[in-house]
Amino acid sequence: MTAVMDLPAPPATSTRASASYRDLTEHQRTTWHLALEKAHDAIQQRDITAFRTIHELTAVALGLSVPHGTELVECSCDTCYCDAIGDEATYRTANGLPQCPTCTDEHPHSDD
Ligand SMILES: [Zn+2]
Ligand SMILES: [Zn+2]
Numbered sequence: 001m002t003a004v005m006d007l008p009a010p011p012a013t014s015t016r017a018s019a020s021y022r023d024l025t026e027h028q029r030t031t032w033h034l035a036l037e038k039a040h041d042a043i044q045q046r047d048i049t050a051f052r053t054i055h056e057l058t059a060v061a062l063g064l065s066v067p068h069g070t071e072l073v074e075c076s077c078d079t080c081y082c083d084a085i086g087d088e089a090t091y092r093t094a095n096g097l098p099q100c101p102t103c104t105d106e107h108p109h110s111d112d
Contacts, residue, residue, distance in 0.1 A: 015065035018086030018100060021074065024062065031061045032085070035072075075100040079107040 024032065035058040042050040052069050059066050062085065066072070071088035076097045084100035091098035095109050 015063050017065060017090065018084050019062050019064055021083035021085060028062055031058060035061075039071075073098040075103055077103040077107070078109070079103065 021029070021032070035054050039051050039054045042048075042054060052071075055071050056069070058072055059070070062072075064072070064086070066087040067089065072085055073088045073091050075082040075084040075086070075091060077099050078097075080103065082100060082103050084102070086100055088098065091100055093099045093104065093109055097109055099109060
């Protein structure tokens with residue numbers, strides 16, 4: 001007798017923790033630029049709720065699986081032409097410039 005049924009395989013998903021700008025569709029690029037603009041406006045008006053909502057919806061639009069309430073940032077690596085977009089907490093570096101995990105591993109920003 002089988003007490004436990006085999007669990008179905010998790011559905012194939014296209015969500016990931018970060019995206020590359022050049023891999024985005026035209027529609028997603030428009031969404032990303034519009035989101036940055038609207039998020040900037042929200043910050044100007046000190047509307048944190050709107051700011052978070054914009055970033056959350058943008059993560060969905062870009063197919064990103066990031067923590068709830070996160071802020072999306074673009075890798076500002078000055079060593080390569082990286083265009084990764086991901087979660088601010090993951091991209092945070094000591095000197096405040098967002099850098100993706102790949103860049104952090106390969107050529108971290110130097111503080112001195
Ligand atoms: Zn990078
Ligand atoms: Zn880099």
